[in-house]
Amino acid sequence: MRRRTEGQDSSGESRRSESRDADCVQPIQAEDQRLTYWSIIKNIGTCLLFIIAVPPFLNYASLQREGQLLLPKEGQILDVGLGQKMHLLCKGQGKPVVILDAPTGASSDIWYHVQESVAPLTKVCTYDRMGLGFSKRVMQNESSGTEKVWGMSTTGRMVDDLHRLLRAAEIDGPYILVGSELGTLNARFYSHIHDAFVSDLVLIDPIPEDVFEEDQWKEYWYGKLLPSLQARQFSAATGLSRMLIILGVMEPAITGDGVAEDVVQRQKYFLSNPAHQSSAVDEHYFLNESAAQVRDITKFKPLSTRTSVSVITGESFDSQIPEHLNQMVAKLQKKFLGESYPSANHVGIGGVDRRMIYQRPSVISQHLRSVVRQRQSRQQSE
Numbered sequence: 001m002r003r004r005t006e007g008q009d010s011s012g013e014s015r016r017s018e019s020r021d022a023d024c025v026q027p028i029q030a031e032d033q034r035l036t037y038w039s040i041i042k043n044i045g046t047c048l049l050f051i052i053a054v055p056p057f058l059n060y061a062s063l064q065r066e067g068q069l070l071l072p073k074e075g076q077i078l079d080v081g082l083g084q085k086m087h088l089l090c091k092g093q094g095k096p097v098v099i100l101d102a103p104t105g106a107s108s109d110i111w112y113h114v115q116e117s118v119a120p121l122t123k124v125c126t127y128d129r130m131g132l133g134f135s136k137r138v139m140q141n142e143s144s145g146t147e148k149v150w151g152m153s154t155t156g157r158m159v160d161d162l163h164r165l166l167r168a169a170e171i172d173g174p175y176i177l178v179g180s181e182l183g184t185l186n187a188r189f190y191s192h193i194h195d196a197f198v199s200d201l202v203l204i205d206p207i208p209e210d211v212f213e214e215d216q217w218k219e220y221w222y223g224k225l226l227p228s229l230q231a232r233q234f235s236a237a238t239g240l241s242r243m244l245i246i247l248g249v250m251e252p253a254i255t256g257d258g259v260a261e262d263v264v265q266r267q268k269y270f271l272s273n274p275a276h277q278s279s280a281v282d283e284h285y286f287l288n289e290s291a292a293q294v295r296d297i298t299k300f301k302p303l304s305t306r307t308s309v310s311v312i313t314g315e316s317f318d319s320q321i322p323e324h325l326n327q328m329v330a331k332l333q334k335k336f337l338g339e340s341y342p343s344a345n346h347v348g349i350g351g352v353d354r355r356m357i358y359q360r361p362s363v364i365s366q367h368l369r370s371v372v373r374q375r376q377s378r379q380q381s382e
């Protein structure tokens with residue numbers, strides 16, 4: 001839209017005529033000033049309405065179309081009961097089945113590389129937690145009991161969903177359960193209560209439960225991180241995100257040569273999808289609640305001694321988090337691992353931070369492949 005203020009006009013008429021072809025401002029009629037002002041206001045109003053209403057509308061229309069088109073080919077949408085449907089994506093064949101649970105607010109695409117490189121050995125499944133990715137959240141179903149026990153977007157509920165999803169897909173355990181960040185809370189919760197189903201637990205950048213007891217962490221999480229995610233949700237809802245993606249200002253996290261085009265398109269779709277973004281906000285918002293649930297459950301029901309535990313952490317600090325908070329988290333993480341899983345096999349990876357699952361996926365696949373091989377050879381010898 002082109003607009004010019006009359007004051008800047010030095011060459012008079014010729015300039016003024018230029019403003020006639022401006023998109024929104026109508027030619028000025030000197031005879032009737034009142035009518036002129038009114039029509040200018042009306043036109044500006046129309047323009048504003050256009051700016052406000054059209055992008056969300058176009059975004060919404062595109063989302064409808066993309067939601068159908070972008071579902072991965074091998075992806076299944078399964079009815080998990082309670083009127084809910086979830087997206088499960090399995091690749092490869094064999095046992096034990098590896099289940100990958102994504103970090104806070106992330107869709108299953110984050111495991112793209114890891115899944116591809118472990119699938120030649122065995123069956124590897126990822127899924128979208130309720131509300132994220134292709135697992136659309138439906139309205140609360142009053143008849144279900146779990147909703148009263150575990151609040152929405154908390155670990156207890158997610159574990160319940162995952163358990164029902166695996167039953168619906170008829171995927172038998174024991175599983176190698178792999179989680180990252182919020183995914184580690186889910187994987188731990190699952191392993192502690194359904195211990196007969198989990199042979200190996202792999203924690204990538206586990207969240208120390210006590211971190212939300214720390215004021216400086218709460219300040220960062222609720223005062224800084226959460227508002228930025230809420231802004232992103234707002235930007236998706238207004239269609240701004242879609243425009244920023246088109247302009248190349250906003251970019252998907254997983255890119256590069258080895259990444260399939262549909263994975264890139266899906267990330268763009270999720271960035272512009274307010275429903276996905278809203279669930280991402282919820283998962284972050286209730287992370288303290290999730291951490292508290294896991295702390296209680298693991299105290300109440302210790303892990304079976306048959307379950308092997310390994311931990312992968314990146315040794316570099318997250319550059320998006322202030323230095324002193326990184327140090328605090330690292331200290332708490334060490335303490336928590338020592339107390340909760342003292343015999344875990346701890347693999348520290350130099351030169352990477354928590355984004356390693358898509359930035360350096362090979363270090364994770366390598367570890368997972370060795371866990372799968374060990375379990376397979378043990379099963380053969382039994």
Ligand SMILES: *[C@@H]1O[C@H](CO)[C@@H](O)[C@H](O)[C@H]1NC(C)=O
Binds near residue numbers: 083084142
């Ligand atoms: C609520 O859950 C029950 C039991 O699974 C199901 O029969 C019913 O259709 C659900 N209601 C809605 C509105 O989805």
Ligand SMILES: *[C@@H]1O[C@H](CO)[C@@H](O)[C@H](O)[C@H]1NC(C)=O
Binds near residue numbers: 222288
């Ligand atoms: C989590 O944080 C929210 C917001 O700060 C607070 O209201 C809630 O009580 C916290 N929950 C737990 C379990 O600490």
